[in-house]
Amino acid sequence: xxxxxxxxxxxxxxxxxxxxxxxxxxxxxxxxxxxxxxxxxxxxxxxxxxxxxxxxxxxxxxxxxxxxxxxxxxxxxxxxxxxxxxxxxxxxxxxxxxxxxxxxxxxxxxxxxxxxxx
Amino acid sequence: xxxxxxxxxxxxxxxxxxxxxxxxxxxxxxxxxxxxxxxxxxxxxxxxxxxxxxxxxxxxxxxxxxxxxxxxxxxxxxxxxxxxxxxxxxxxxxxxxxxxxxxxxxxxxxxxx
Numbered sequence: 640x641x642x643x644x645x646x647x648x649x650x651x652x653x654x655x656x657x658x659x660x661x662x663x664x665x666x667x668x669x670x671x672x673x674x675x676x677x678x679x680x681x682x683x684x685x686x687x688x689x690x691x692x693x694x695x696x697x698x699x700x701x702x703x704x705x706x707x708x709x710x711x712x713x714x715x716x717x718x719x720x721x722x723x724x725x726x727x728x729x730x731x732x733x734x735x736x737x738x739x740x741x742x743x744x745x746x747x748x749x750x751x752x753x754x755x756x757x
Numbered sequence: 758x759x760x761x762x763x764x765x766x767x768x769x770x771x772x773x774x775x776x777x778x779x780x781x782x783x784x785x786x787x788x789x790x791x792x793x794x795x796x797x798x799x800x801x802x803x804x805x806x807x808x809x810x811x812x813x814x815x816x817x818x819x820x821x822x823x824x825x826x827x828x829x830x831x832x833x834x835x836x837x838x839x840x841x842x843x844x845x846x847x848x849x850x851x852x853x854x855x856x857x858x859x860x861x862x863x864x865x866x867x868x869x870x
Contacts, residue, residue: 681863682858683860687857729800735856748801749800750799751798
């Protein structure tokens with residue numbers, strides 16, 4: 640899983656509560672991403688960030704928020720507005736802005752956080 | 758719109774036999790294509806990518822993929838499957854800026870002893 644850590648591995652919350660998922664990388668990558676994985680649907684992009692203090696909505700950003708105050712960290716908050724938050728969440732990073740050429744196009748993934756909301 | 762399709766939900770192979778996991782794509786311009794593998798309850802691991810050049814791309818763990826522009830395909834192959842290859846495989850294509858990827862729905866590979 641490269642140099643990306645996600646915590647916790649499993650997370651349980653009651654409906655109506657906000658919850659924050661942690662993602663840290665020590666790869667010195669500028670770009671970071673959050674994906675949601677549901678069975679049979681592949682990965683869908685929630686948010687992405689190219690540099691510190693900048694982030695963009697992905698395909699399914701509603702009900703989620705992020706921050707990028709440090710290069711190493713890209714936490715994701717699942718808010719109570721997210722209608723179906725139970726899923727497996729994956730964080731990734733890439734060095735495509737770091738002068739790595741084609742190598743920079745490869746995304747490195749963390750081990751994931753499985754969120755269950757009841 | 759750019760998209761990736763993996764037409765098989767599951768592929769079953771006997772150990773020692775060759776395996777193929779299929780992927781087709783739809784993009785405007787030249788495609789940048791990737792294969793990732795996911796073991797249970799883990800993140801994705803990069804296997805290989807096609808950017809340009811030779812149509813046969815070699816990657817990790819003995820896997821290779823063949824880029825076919827006329828058929829818009831990028832099938833993943835391995836000459837001799839191992840039980841330990843059993844996992845979920847994702848094909849992906851690069852889209853737009855910021856190195857964003859579009860993933861297929863995934864194909865579960867089951868290699869039987």
